Amino acid sequence: MASIARSSLRVRSVARLPAVRAMSTTRVLRADKPFFPEEPSGPKVVTAIPGPNNKKAAAELNEVFDVRSMNMLADYTKSVGNYIADLDGNVLLDVYAQIASIPVGYNNPHLLKAAASPQMANSLINRPALGNFPSADWASILNTGILKVAPKGLDQVFTAMAGSDANETAYKAAFMYYRQRERGGPEVEFSEEEIASTMNNQSPGSPQLSIMSFRSAFHGRLFGSLSTTRSKPIHKLDIPSFDWPQAPFPQLKYPLEEHAQENAAEEQRCLQEVERLIKEFHNPVAAVVVEPIQSEGGDNHASPAFFNGLREITKRHNVLFIVDEVQTGVGATGKFWAHDHWNLQTPPDIVTFSKKAQTAGYYYGNPALRPNKPYRQFNTWMGDPSRALIFRAIIEEIERLKLVENTAITGDYLYAGLERLSQQYPEHFQNLRGKGQGTFIAWDTPNRDEILVKAKSFGINIGGSGASAVRLRPMLIFQKHHADILLENLEKIIKQ
Structure with a gap:
């Protein structure tokens, strides 16, 4: 030194x-x-x-x-x-x-101009509780910004405060969708037993469901997202976690062209374990969450074939497929969304974002992923219009240059x-x-x-x-x- x-x-x-x-x-x-x-x-x-x-x-x-x-x-x-x-x-x-x-x-300079605009000043000093009092221009802000770059097949968004928050709310959406499907549809009311038991953190109102993640994954530091984070012990020590499964993520050998056969076998092994866990894990799997490139966990890659395999498995078992693009999204991999490299036949069910977007949230396309009642997916801010305005300016600069x-x-x-x-x-x-x-x-x-x-x-x-x-x-x-x-x-x- x-x-x-x-x-x-x-x-x-x-x-x-x-x-x-x-x-x-x-x-x-x-x-x-x-x-x-x-x-x-x-x-x-x-x-x-x-x-x-x-x-x-x-x-x-x-x-x-x-x-x-x-x-x-x-x-x-x-x-x-x-x-x-x-x-x-x-x-x-x-x-x-x-x-x-x-x-x-x-x-x-373009972001500085956006930051100095009257629209930005208005959103900053009159910050709305979006779920209750969205501004009259909120739809326009979303359509000209966040939704303008929505992943293919996903045309709705739930805005959030940070990447961990985006993943947390995506997990909630997955669980609500799972139970809604079990009940028979969004119009079916909650039972008295569900209403009473959930206040004691017990089933059936608080069901023993799970989100599957991968070894070395990082999805955030809040309680739900932390339960899917597997990158470093220091993030998790002393914090109670949900009983959720982790699958192996492929450990590829480099250079890739010299180990094609071994790497293909490794990816197949991991996919087989994903399917086994979905079938056998004691807490039913509502969704699988994966990063296109495991970032905090060591920059671990997998091939498009692996991710296409994941999509096929989740479709076959009626499990939601959540792609965490918090770190990989917004152009960093040479495509606007990293999962565009995979050429999926059907899009992910949910894509979460933050970081380079300077705002956060998740995209989705299936209307059934919108909760069947108000206040189920809710907090005071539900995102921030000022950060959404910055993302719009970022998108404009990305397109211009x-x-x-x-x-x-x-x-x-x-x-x-x-x-x-x-x-x-x-x-x-x-x-x-x-x-x-x-x-x-x-x-x-x-x-x-x-x-x-x-x-x-x-x-x-x-x-x-x-x-x-x-x-x-x-x-x-x-x-x-x-x-x-x-x-x-x-x-x-x-x-x-």
């Missing part, structure tokens, strides 16, 4: 870095026009990170707020585009982006550069994954946590997932010249 601190005292400006070998990651001046012309030409590191100003501010914050999980204190007034600034004048290329949550850059296409193109370029590094430094770039998945790329490396810390001294803010993975979560405005900067510095980091 001492060597990291000493090296970070030197000013680093990518524009002055020497060239590296052509077979690794030679910096090439790109002709792609920057989406943010006012961006820095590269990172700038002028102090150790954290520097004196950040340390002082962190100590002050610690008096009133738990800072033990803090990555860095940021100066958002000086952050721009792909670059995040701190309080000491350091400017880092941000390929972590608030845990995959910034889509179109810091201080994006063709950012999903940009992410697909840049992702291919970045993956090729990482592939070259993995061939040159195989001990540092293991199990490279995410080919054809936009910039949603990861690899495993020894001493991962040390690498993440060291990266800051080179002007790179990067994150990890699982036990040993480095995960890339750049913004949709990340371009080839940013990829050159990242690749060049990754090589320097591992060589130091």
Whole structure:
């Protein structure tokens, strides 16, 4: 760590870095026009990170707020585009982006304009309890924003506050649908026994049903979502959990093309276990929830064939199929929704979203998934119109700049550069994954946590997932010249 601190005292400006070998990651001046012309030409590191100003501010914050999980204190007034600034004048290329949550850059002018609009001011100072007092323009806000990019086959939305909340309410919808079907339809009234027993948390009013998730999954930290989260013990310790099943998620071997037969067998094994659990688990399975790419759990991938198999199994057993697109959605994989890569014959029953959408909720298409009575799916806010307005502006910017296409193109370029590094430094770039998945790329490396810390001294803010993975979560405005900067510095980091 001492060597990291000493090296970070030197000013680093990518524009002055020497060239590296052509077979690794030679910096090439790109002709792609920057989406943010006012961006820095590269990172700038002028102090150790954290520097004196950040340390002082962190100590002050610690008096009133738990800072033990803090990555860095940021100066958002000086952050721009792909670059995040701190309080000491350091400017880092941000390929972590608030845990995959910034889509179109810091201080994006179009979002600033939307934030300053009269419609935004009205929604902020008169925040409505949406279930009771929605604004007259709420349908318009939804139709021109959230629903404009709804996944194929899903034309309704329930808005929520955060990703965990989106999954919680999706699970509730699944349970209500399951019991409604058992009763014989939405018009059948609750029995006296159901009404009385549910007040004591007992069956039949509070039935012993379940949601199936997968080993290493992450779906949130609220009670229902936490019961489906299987990524790290620290998230779950001391918290009571529901008795719900977990199925194995495929553990693929890389490179994929060298292990096609083994990987296909592994996916088939997992699908067989999913079907067995649906048939045999003691608490009937109302829904299966899955991430297109297990993100917090280590950036674990599976093939479109696996997910098509899941869809087929859930259809056959009349179990809802919930796709958690909280981290993968809104363009990160080179398609607006990651499950678009699967080419499903029938769409998921529910798709949850948040993060890059800057709002949250779930999409659905089947009218029977709307509760049969009011107040069953309800809270005071039920989302936030101001965040929905920001998502609308994000969608407009994505469409204007063709950012999903940009992410697909840049992702291919970045993956090729990482592939070259993995061939040159195989001990540092293991199990490279995410080919054809936009910039949603990861690899495993020894001493991962040390690498993440060291990266800051080179002007790179990067994150990890699982036990040993480095995960890339750049913004949709990340371009080839940013990829050159990242690749060049990754090589320097591992060589130091």
